Amino acid sequence: MIIDCKKAAQELRKADNILILTHANPDGDTLGSGFALLRALLKAGKKARLINNDEINKKFSYLWEGTECHDFKEEFIVSVDVAEKKLLGDGVCAQYGDRVNLSIDHHGISRLFAENTFCESESASCCELIYFVIKEMGIAIDPQTASCIYTGMSTDTGCFRYSNVTPRTHRLAAELIEAGADHSRINVRMFETKTMNNIMLERMCLDSLRSYADGKIALIAVTKAMLNECGTDKSALDAIKPITRQIEGVEIGITVKQEEGDKVGVSIRSSESYDAAKICANFGGGGHARAAGCQFSGKTVEEVSGIVVDYIVNTVIK
Amino acid sequence: MIIDCKKAAQELRKADNILILTHANPDGDTLGSGFALLRALLKAGKKARLINNDEINKKFSYLWEGTECHDFKEEFIVSVDVAEKKLLGDGVCAQYGDRVNLSIDHHGISRLFAENTFCESESASCCELIYFVIKEMGIAIDPQTASCIYTGMSTDTGCFRYSNVTPRTHRLAAELIEAGADHSRINVRMFETKTMNNIMLERMCLDSLRSYADGKIALIAVTKAMLNECGTDKSALDAIKPITRQIEGVEIGITVKQEEGDKVGVSIRSSESYDAAKICANFGGGGHARAAGCQFSGKTVEEVSGIVVDYIVNTVIK
Numbered sequence: 001m002i003i004d005c006k007k008a009a010q011e012l013r014k015a016d017n018i019l020i021l022t023h024a025n026p027d028g029d030t031l032g033s034g035f036a037l038l039r040a041l042l043k044a045g046k047k048a049r050l051i052n053n054d055e056i057n058k059k060f061s062y063l064w065e066g067t068e069c070h071d072f073k074e075e076f077i078v079s080v081d082v083a084e085k086k087l088l089g090d091g092v093c094a095q096y097g098d099r100v101n102l103s104i105d106h107h108g109i110s111r112l113f114a115e116n117t118f119c120e121s122e123s124a125s126c127c128e129l130i131y132f133v134i135k136e137m138g139i140a141i142d143p144q145t146a147s148c149i150y151t152g153m154s155t156d157t158g159c160f161r162y163s164n165v166t167p168r169t170h171r172l173a174a175e176l177i178e179a180g181a182d183h184s185r186i187n188v189r190m191f192e193t194k195t196m197n198n199i200m201l202e203r204m205c206l207d208s209l210r211s212y213a214d215g216k217i218a219l220i221a222v223t224k225a226m227l228n229e230c231g232t233d234k235s236a237l238d239a240i241k242p243i244t245r246q247i248e249g250v251e252i253g254i255t256v257k258q259e260e261g262d263k264v265g266v267s268i269r270s271s272e273s274y275d276a277a278k279i280c281a282n283f284g285g286g287g288h289a290r291a292a293g294c295q296f297s298g299k300t301v302e303e304v305s306g307i308v309v310d311y312i313v314n315t316v317i318k
Numbered sequence: 319m320i321i322d323c324k325k326a327a328q329e330l331r332k333a334d335n336i337l338i339l340t341h342a343n344p345d346g347d348t349l350g351s352g353f354a355l356l357r358a359l360l361k362a363g364k365k366a367r368l369i370n371n372d373e374i375n376k377k378f379s380y381l382w383e384g385t386e387c388h389d390f391k392e393e394f395i396v397s398v399d400v401a402e403k404k405l406l407g408d409g410v411c412a413q414y415g416d417r418v419n420l421s422i423d424h425h426g427i428s429r430l431f432a433e434n435t436f437c438e439s440e441s442a443s444c445c446e447l448i449y450f451v452i453k454e455m456g457i458a459i460d461p462q463t464a465s466c467i468y469t470g471m472s473t474d475t476g477c478f479r480y481s482n483v484t485p486r487t488h489r490l491a492a493e494l495i496e497a498g499a500d501h502s503r504i505n506v507r508m509f510e511t512k513t514m515n516n517i518m519l520e521r522m523c524l525d526s527l528r529s530y531a532d533g534k535i536a537l538i539a540v541t542k543a544m545l546n547e548c549g550t551d552k553s554a555l556d557a558i559k560p561i562t563r564q565i566e567g568v569e570i571g572i573t574v575k576q577e578e579g580d581k582v583g584v585s586i587r588s589s590e591s592y593d594a595a596k597i598c599a600n601f602g603g604g605g606h607a608r609a610a611g612c613q614f615s616g617k618t619v620e621e622v623s624g625i626v627v628d629y630i631v632n633t634v635i636k
Contacts, residue, residue: 160478160491161509163502167492173478174485174492184481191479192564196533199524199565206521215514248513 001116002109005129008118009136011102012041015076020050021096023082024089028155028190030081031056033104033126035063036148037080040134043142047072053089059189062182063148076101079114081126081152083107104129124164127152131172143180150181155190198239201230205240211250212309213317218244219309221301222257234259245269252279252312256305264296264304279316283308319434320427323447326436327454329420330359333394338368339414341400342407343553346473346508348399349374351422351444353381354466355398358452361460365390371407375553377507380500381466394419397432399444399470401425422447425606442482445470449490461498468499473508476560481590481608516557519548523558529568530627531635536562537627539619540575552577555585559609563587570597570630574623582614582622597634601626 003011012018020038022030034050041048047070077100082088085097103114106123123129127149134141141149153173157165160173177183194202201222208221220240227233237257244253253269266283269291270276276292285294296304321329330336338356340348352368359366365388395418400406403415421432424441441447445467452459459467471491475483478491495501512520523538530537538558545551555575562571571587584601587609588594594610603612614622 159476161502161505165495165501167495170488170492170495174488177483177485177488183483184479187479192560193566194564195566196529199527199561203521203524206517206524209517211514242510243517246510246512247517248511 003116003118005118005132005136008102008104009133011116012078012133013137016046017072017075018046018048019074019077020048021077021079021082021088021092021100022050022052023087024053026052026054026056029125029127029152031060031063032148032152033080033130036127036130036134036145038067039145039148040137040139042067044137044139051092053092063151066144078102078104080104080130084111085113104133124166124169125152125156128169128172141179146176146179146181147186150176150183151186151190154187159187159191194239197231198236201226201232201236202240204230205243213313215249216251216317217254217309217312218247218250219254219256219305220244221305222255223301224258241267241269254308256301258301262298264299264301265293266304266308267293274316279312282311321434321436323436323450323454326420326422327451329434330396330451331455334364335390335393336364336366337392337395338366339395339397339400339406339410339418340368340370341405342371344370344372344374347443347445347470349378349381350466350470351398351448354445354448354452354463356385357463357466358455358457360385362455362457369410371410381469384462396420396422398422398448402429403431422451442484442487443470443474446487446490459497464494464497464499465504468494468501469504469508472505477505477509512557515548515550516554519544519550519554520558522548523561531631533567534569534635535572535627535630536565536568537572537574537623538562539623540573541619542576559585559587572626574619576619580616582617582619583611584622584626585611592634597630600629
């Protein structure tokens with residue numbers, strides 16, 4: 001059933017021994033939402049714990065600092081920022097996917113899986129909704145909880161940069177700073193910290209940068225040798241992928257990267273004029289209109305770069 | 319005389335044939351402040367125009383789009399975001415520096431030069447103060463003016479990222495979005511667009527990156543030859559300056575750049591543990607605690623780098 005914020009707060013107020021589920025490959029919004037809710041529930045005297053299918057990056061450690069972990073048989077399960085149950089990750093989905101009592105989310109309601117769902121797709125982050133649920137429960141927001149909520153709001157909006165930001169987003173940010181959210185430290189940690197190794201990788205990627213179609217296409221190629229030389233793993237590539245699209249005049253940015261075995265992955269970011277998902281679908285991949293991906297086997301980075309650029313130049317841009 | 323917002327608004331309401339001065343090497347805050355004020359004054363039926371000592375980067379063109387330029391003998395001169403008169407730039411300072419009637423600024427009041435000064439150093443941007451002055455004058459903020467004010471607020475806070483952001487900053491951003499500020503496009507333009515030439519410069523700067531004091535200090539050196547080779551001017555360096563401070567473990571980031579004639583400029587960004595303004599004051603410069611600058615004459619980039627690093631290693635870090 002679709003429910004509103006008030007009903008979601010009522011459900012949580014009635015419940016105890018609460019298990020909080022976050023989505024796999026966890027980001028700042030699912031973790032910020034989950035740990036904010038955990039802190040609020042503990043403060044209200046309930047037993048609660050949070051689990052994630054995957055390892056959590058240590059840059060998020062401040063979210064759970066100082067919380068105690070309860071061991072109990074779960075009686076109520078709530079998921080946060082999880083659009084469909086398979087996004088819980090294989091293990092967590094198999095164990096709990098069909099037993100979720102409440103889903104709090106901001107992705108849209110096309111694949112309902114919980115008994116009750118409180119969802120506002122126009123909310124920039126799930127954390128904005130968690131803020132209102134905690135307020136509705138009558139639990140005061142302490143500085144640590146404020147920092148959790150701020151983290152999701154900031155990371156899901158590129159630090160208040162994207163078009164999903166609304167006046168409400170800014171007003172909540174103001175309240176969270178007043179409640180003690182450690183905003184500037186969080187932003188340094190989330191957005192401004194690169195390891196020296198990542199900087200070296202960035203330099204090598206810029207060295208590999210090529211452009212085509214009068215500058216409409218830019219391509220960066222990353223080999224395993226480059227990652228090894230910089231002492232970084234493929235997670236460092238998240239910072240590389242946006243580079244091509246940020247170049248003035250570039251409509252289609254391509255990152256080609258050597259992966260496990262004989263696999264080569266392709267990430268495409270596009271402007272509003274082109275559909276990255278359609279381009280990738282041509283090679284058996286998919287994704288969003290502005291950001292998509294596909295994978296090749298048995299080809300070199302150089303060969304894949306040529307195939308993808310040729311297709312785009314001859315068929316997409318024309 | 320130090321005056322408050324109400325008195326500043328009164329002075330502007332009384333005035334006509336108003337010349338608005340912005341600081342040399344103009345950034346988003348001085349231009350956002352200046353063009354917001356220009357639009358408001360024109361809307362109030364006054365004659366006004368804005369000048370800058372230097373060429374204005376074309377990425378800011380939306381700030382003045384649709385404004386008409388009046389030609390008149392100036393009767394009232396107002397400067398915005400100008401901390402001391404020499405920052406007007408040589409030409410403008412010589413012509414108008416001693417005739418400024420009103421200074422609206424957020425840098426602090428150590429070097430007063432105007433007849434009246436309205437300054438709040440705890441304000442994240444000068445644009446925040448301009449918002450209140452325009453409101454106080456009783457002039458409605460239209461979408462274009464909202465975009466001007468938003469530009470200065472966003473650029474002077476690294477898009478709401480830095481520690482200078484206050485709850486007020488976020489609440490004003492909410493009001494400006496409601497007033498029609500084109501926030502996400504402005505942010506793409508200010509933060510996510512780089513020319514291919516700037517990318518090349520970034521690559522060369524990363525090649526020049528060195529670190530000292532167990533990685534607490536990082537330094538980038540930029541020569542005129544590098545700028546020439548990349549076909550960029552010194553305004554491209556704005557994107558370079560934050561790089562050093564983003565490296566994990568770096569407390570003091572230094573950018574040394576060859577300037578006109580025999581001048582060499584130094585920009586310092588620091589963590590909360592160090593005071594960039596104090597470091598620069600030692601060399602006759604100044605600025606904010608987290609971002610400051612100074613200038614040398616008759617020395618090479620290499621020599622200046624050595625002097626600044628030696629001073630920091632021996633006196634500041636210890």
